[in-house]
Amino acid sequence: MDFALTEEQEMIVATTRAFVERELYPYEAEVERTGRLDMDVIRDIQRKAMEAGLYAANMPEEVGGAGLDTLTWLLYEKGLGRANYALHWTGVARPSNILLAGTDEQKEKYLYPCIRGETWDCLAMTEPGAGSDLRGMQATAKRDGGDWVLNGTKHFISHADIAGFAIVFMATGEEDTPRGKKKLITAFFVDKGTPGFSVREGYRNVSHRGYTNSVLEFDNCRLPDSQVLGEVHKGFDVANQWLGATRLQVAATCLGRAERAFDHALAYAAERRQFGQQIGKFQGVSFKLADMAMEMKAAGLLTWEAGWKFDRGTVTEADMSMAKLKATEVLAHVADEAIQIHGGMGLMDELPLERIWRDARVERIWEGTSEIQRHIISRDLLRPLGA
Structure with missing residues (x-):
């Protein structure tokens, strides 16, 4: 490398x-x-x-x-x-990227307008009773003649208020497995304005102001077969193939905000004087800066390596989980320490630090919680040993 x-x-x-x-x-x-x-x-x-x-x-x-x-x-x-x-x-x-999995007709209708900036897409998986456990989703799509009828609720759906359509994952059946019945999932394109599909305002949250979330409701929403994305019952396959790098995207954006917070902390430590010298000369501050820089570099190396391996077809689930886990936790640490170095001014909105600190909290939850990432990493470690 x-x-x-x-x-x-x-x-x-x-x-x-x-x-x-x-x-x-x-x-x-x-x-x-x-x-x-x-x-x-x-x-x-x-x-x-x-x-x-x-x-x-x-x-x-x-x-x-x-x-x-x-x-x-x-x-x-x-x-x-x-x-x-x-x-x-x-x-x-x-x-x-999941839009690339569509047919030529679906690309014309959904992909290219997004690329031209004419509309936006949104992904709908999470439900009030099914967050990380997507197999526990209750929303369904059932056959009725030649159509599909969708019922259920999705929530925490980012920017659905401005999106022209949603890519919705629905339970479409069950299969028997050694561990019991497992739900089969199918992905659908659902246009805003389709009868039975409504978008209502979501929740107010502490992170990412201006970046909205919505609740999607489906009440006998009828769709033709042409709205299926990928194959019927293969929704997880299409998601795994085309959404795998989203954890790396979260890691990368977290690194950007951590770097911005660190830049502010470093400049302040070099300029602010107390007790006759720059505060950066006190070990209590200088050691914080050293730790912040080291952790950011470690998170960056994990992220860049995973990206490099992704294009070579050698990346593992653990690689991507390590990058996401490390970068999100480093962002939280750096944002907190940057505020500590600034003292009271760090919490004032004249600086972006209090925003970065607030925004950091959601990163350890969406795109798979820190606990889910640790589960994926440990599973990859134990499986070769039969555990």
Whole structure:
């Protein structure tokens, strides 16, 4: 593994960071104050992101994306991650890779409009009674003649309020396994406005202001076979094939915010004077900085290695879980220590630290909790030994 970035990667890192600082930072205070992201702001950021070649950059070149390899994409995600989540996720959208699993007709209807910035997608898996245990989902899709009829509720569905459609995972049957019955899952495209499908406002939360969540309700929502994504009963297969790198995406954006918090802490430690000297000269502060830098580097190496292995087909579930687990926990640590170094000013909204601190909390929950990541890692360790 070559640890040096290529010239192209250096350019993408520099371009992304400059864009974030110039186009996203100025809107942060307003989004944090109001908890809203106006559509005219989104459209302005979209236009500029497209001009900069940063919009839908996660997509292959043949469908209109930038065609970045996984490691370069993660470096790009780290740069975007420095900003308020709603601003970079909505304004510089990265359509879900699962859209690439669609048929040609489905790509025309759903993928390409997302790449052109005409609409957004949202993924609907989580339910009030089924979070990490997706096999426990209660929402169903049942055959009725030549159609499917969907019933049930999904919640915590990110940016469903502006999405033009949802990719919804529903239980469509059961199969017998040595451990008992297991639900079969199928993925469906559901257009907003389809009879029986409603989107209502979700919950107010402490993290990522402006980045909304919604509750999706299905009441005898009827869909034709053409709305099935992938194969019937193979929803987990399509999800595992196309959504595997999302844990790495979370890790990369966390690294971006950790780096921003660290930059503030380092600058403050060098400038702030107490008892006749810079506070960075006190061991109580300097050792914090050393630990923060070391932990960030460790999290970065885990993430970049997993991205590098992903493109070579050698990445494991444990690799991705280690990266996600380490980066999310490092972000929480760095954000907390950065506030401690700043003292009372760290909690004031003149600085982004209190936001980064708040936003860090959800990262250890979504895309698989820290406990789930530890389960995946330990399972990979024990399986070869028959345990």
